[in-house]
Amino acid sequence: MTDRRRTYIDIHVLQTVPPSNLNRDDAGSPKQAIYGGARRLRVSSQAWKRATRLAFKDELGIPASQLGTRTKRVSTMLAARLAERARLTAEDATRLSNALLAADLKVAAGKKAEESAYLLFFGRSQLDAIVDLVADRATELTALADDALTKAVAELPVRAQLTGKHPIDVALFGRMVADIPALNVDAATQVAHALSVHPVEIEFDYYTAVDDEKSREEDAGAAMIGTVEFTSATLYRFATLDVHHLAENLDNDIDATIDAVRAFLRAFVTSMPTGHQNTFAHRTVPSVVSYMVRTDQPVNLVSAFENPVRSKYGIAAQAALNLAKEVNRTSTSFGLTPMTVSTVWDPTSLDVIGSEQDRGHVAEATQAFGSACGLDESIDATIAAVRPRLDGSAALR
Template sequence: MNQPLYVDVHIIQSLPPSNVNRDDAGSPKQAVYGGARRARVSSQAWKRATRKAFADRLGLPDEKLGTRTKRIGRELGERIAARTGLSAEDSRRLSVAMLGQLGLTASKKKAEESSYLLFYGHHQLDRIVDLVADRAMELVALPDDALDKAVADKNLAILPILASGHPIDVALFGRMVADLPSLNVDAATQVAHAISTHAAEIEFDYYTAVDDANHDDNGAGMIGTVEFTSATLYRFATVGVHQLVENLDGDQDAAQAALTAFLEAFAYSVPSGHQNSFAHQALPQLMSVAVRRDQPVNLVSAFEKPVYSRTGQAAESIKRLDKELLRAAETWGINPVAVASVYHQDVLPEPEKLGPAFTFSGLLTAVQETVSAQWAGPR
């Protein structure tokens, strides 16, 4: 599949009082757009929540997923020990020697840690263990110089393993390794910062904690404040399906499964900041998916003029989005191949571009069928 194929995801979602993504001062993140201050949730926060949902909600197995950590040496050492029965010290030494092939800058504090986060698949570590499992005892018996020379053998090369067979989260979100560009993976997915469709203010919750064992006075055991906001957010992401297929070694079935997993995880996930205090796990009021051959289109311009309504922001935001999708098609000639949307029919009884309302499972099926039909080329 050589021609570009994009899947744009538009979500309108109202969050109650919450602080899902805070800045360095503890305040909910904000941005100014259209001359108005908006609530904001960073793309990094929602990508992290989406990645966690792959396992927590979808139950995808470890071998299909990756992890992002500085502790690749420790993780590899633990797998070597579990497979071979080597001591923790010998396993750590062998893992450090193996990873030395990559020439990654080591942490100043711990040799088995890299100086920055590395994103890789769980199954890729298992494949590295496969290389040395039968020779582990022989290798750790060597002195350091001889060990480093032995693991440099081309038959023990780990770079080809880390450069192929990517888990779906690496294939979707990409990887950048400054010290080793050959390990870079172009992200198939772009995620925008979510912003409120309307002007939003930060408020303060003054709280007290009672000392249950204090029977001497009526004072609080602790007092404090936490900042929060509430907002109807516009969320946007786009998946380059052609890039996703490339990242998954040309496997279209794997790419289709990864796309479906992303759509489900992105729809249901919410960043977990202050979750115990606010219980903010609200579902979207709209999810619309547009399959495109031309280019991705972020429709945030629908909200450049802030929505203002005393009867709720979500319904007006959905109507604005419907009109902006039509405007982009009519004015710029940017027409999606197909659009599938989930929303309450009474909010938009006569949609101009969002199309009839699907159930969420119906939306996933419609997107799968459209993408499959487009793999042979534009229709």
């Protein structure tokens, strides 16, 4: 029997992007990695997580006050709330804010607004909870000298306000503060680096810009010249969501958990990093999106592309077939069979594959992916499979 308390949603995406530079390195080149002995295009997990996090907020459609923000300007934000709520001057609000955060976030105490030592992901409502600790005696506290103020607020449970009642996005994406493990929030989701399923070559776009106000009598040269690196690729993207861990981070609020799951399933699929977006207009939609609910462990299926795809019939179609074969291999060889699978795909897209042997495997793709669904239908089916397990009404499998 599988523990009912383990439920993962794996998201597998195949997506083709045109000439673009989604995520560049320190030299301006598209990020790359060697995999299967071949150079691949890579989009870092951080880049796609940020794009997903921004799209996730839009999908939830709830006020910003109920969500998190990531910044070093925690003290500045807290000071603004203290000034408004306790009617303090800006200088007094800053002193009190810095004193409250000095111990936990290493904000320098004093009159000048300082940044925290960490880029902290926290909820705006958590700042309001800190204000609640001192709002009734803020004037009294700010009348104290710096040393006395620091001592007076030292015993207040400031850290406790940052370690409970997390907003949905913090509960999902987590938080890490290396020096203060007590402030860490283990993420409920993991996102892999996206890799091209085939070898890539980096190309250069040489461009020029003309001065519109230059007369015909002047030289015909360009006012500016430059180059930008780019490549195009079919990417394999993978993320997994630990549904029960998300529920724990949200204090077992089932409705909030389901809202977060639904928003994440769509946001990860539809989001896109914005590197050089105006230059390349690279936003596309995936050719395959497969949601797999598992009760054993997450399974990244990137091994389907360890042998780089090279096909005269189209990279995306062959990649879809390879992905389906890997689904079936992991199920047969390792017993890692998904509880449910719901896939956005087009079975007729495999018709372009000319090999008679591969044509015989179209049924194998259908076995792995199931019937074709729309995105909304796939998300609904995945939620329907997951919710009973959160409610506790599903039998052990």
